[in-house]
Amino acid sequence: MVNELTREQQRELVDFLKRWGIDHPLLIQEMFDHYSEKALHAMDRGLSWERTLQSWKTKSTFLAFRRMDKAFTEHQEKYWNRIQRKHLCKLITLRNVFFLALIAVISHAVVLFKVGLLFLAGLFALKCIAAFALMVVQVVRKRTRQILSIRNMSFYYIFYVLMAQIAFKTISLDEGIFTVAQSPQALATFFWISIAADFYSITLWKRVKAETNSLTLQMLEEHIPKLQTQ
Amino acid sequence: MSKNHLYKGTLSAVLLTLLEENGRMYGYELSKRALEATNGDLNITEGALYPALHKLEAEGLLETEMERVGNRMRKYYRLTETGGKEARDRIAELADYAANLQLFLKNRLANG
Numbered sequence: 001m002v003n004e005l006t007r008e009q010q011r012e013l014v015d016f017l018k019r020w021g022i023d024h025p026l027l028i029q030e031m032f033d034h035y036s037e038k039a040l041h042a043m044d045r046g047l048s049w050e051r052t053l054q055s056w057k058t059k060s061t062f063l064a065f066r067r068m069d070k071a072f073t074e075h076q077e078k079y080w081n082r083i084q085r086k087h088l089c090k091l092i093t094l095r096n097v098f099f100l101a102l103i104a105v106i107s108h109a110v111v112l113f114k115v116g117l118l119f120l121a122g123l124f125a126l127k128c129i130a131a132f133a134l135m136v137v138q139v140v141r142k143r144t145r146q147i148l149s150i151r152n153m154s155f156y157y158i159f160y161v162l163m164a165q166i167a168f169k170t171i172s173l174d175e176g177i178f179t180v181a182q183s184p185q186a187l188a189t190f191f192w193i194s195i196a197a198d199f200y201s202i203t204l205w206k207r208v209k210a211e212t213n214s215l216t217l218q219m220l221e222e223h224i225p226k227l228q229t230q
Numbered sequence: 231m232s233k234n235h236l237y238k239g240t241l242s243a244v245l246l247t248l249l250e251e252n253g254r255m256y257g258y259e260l261s262k263r264a265l266e267a268t269n270g271d272l273n274i275t276e277g278a279l280y281p282a283l284h285k286l287e288a289e290g291l292l293e294t295e296m297e298r299v300g301n302r303m304r305k306y307y308r309l310t311e312t313g314g315k316e317a318r319d320r321i322a323e324l325a326d327y328a329a330n331l332q333l334f335l336k337n338r339l340a341n342g
């Protein structure tokens with residue numbers, strides 16, 4: 001009983017499949033397995049490899065292979081289109097639509113330049129106030145004072161003060177109309193500092209969250225059992 | 231003599247039935263089992279078998295998995311949940327058809 005085709009026979013089989021009209025790699029893989037099995041059974045019945053292979057080389061095989069390949073390619077395209085549509089539909093959520101709309105509004109404002117600067121200056125002024133308020137709250141609160149140092153918060157505050165200052169310097173009010181008073185370099189600096197500040201706030205936020213979690217865990221593990229035993 | 235033409239139109243039902251009975255199967259196995267189950271009447275050619283399987287897969291009635299066998303990759307087909315329901319519906323449909331055909335032939339033979 002023959003268990004497997006030789007390397008040479010396998011090579012000839014792949015060659016036959018390709019020459020007789022199968023192009024798609026996935027279909028070649030499937031047909032390779034099918035025809036290997038078919039050949040092994042034929043050889044078990046006493047047919048030689050050469051005769052088996054020769055018996056397949058007919059016009060009807062060629063036409064069938066071409067038809068199969070065409071149908072398979074069409075199905076594959078439909079399948080991938082369906083998957084793509086499914087994933088696209090999943091992406092259309094209320095949250096994503098909201099963020100896309102927000103990005104579109106901000107981008108539009110930035111393109112309009114003057115309005116963009118005014119918008120961003122206002123936005124960062126608010127951020128600056130929020131940062132200052134947050135710093136005061138964090139320092140006053142005993143628990144978070146352990147996590148964030150005054151230096152941490154000062155950096156945070158300085159970032160936003162700097163941003164607000166640059167933003168306000170790049171625009172000026174001239175006879176009731178806002179005009180751009182500074183060069184594009186100032187605008188670029190402003191954007192880079194803004195990105196750095198946001199990055200720094202995310203880092204701080206993550207740190208506060210991690211430390212708070214660990215303090216809560218510590219409290220659960222140490223203080224509560226102590227209270228229970230008292 | 232091959233009676234393949236008589237099975238025309240029932241191929242997908244035959245495939246779904248075989249998969250319902252046997253769980254997962256690969257292409258060559260399906261064609262062999264169909265031949266055995268019909269006493270050699272239904273010889274499914276590759277040109278009919280694979281397009282039918284791929285169509286059922288594209289319709290979501292079959293799912294596939296690949297497995298290495300020796301130095302080859304083998305593609306196994308199995309019914310999805312929808313495919314299972316569809317298989318049962320088609321078997322019932324086919325049974326109805328066979329019963330009606332049998333009745334028709336019985337009457338025809340009785341009338342000479």
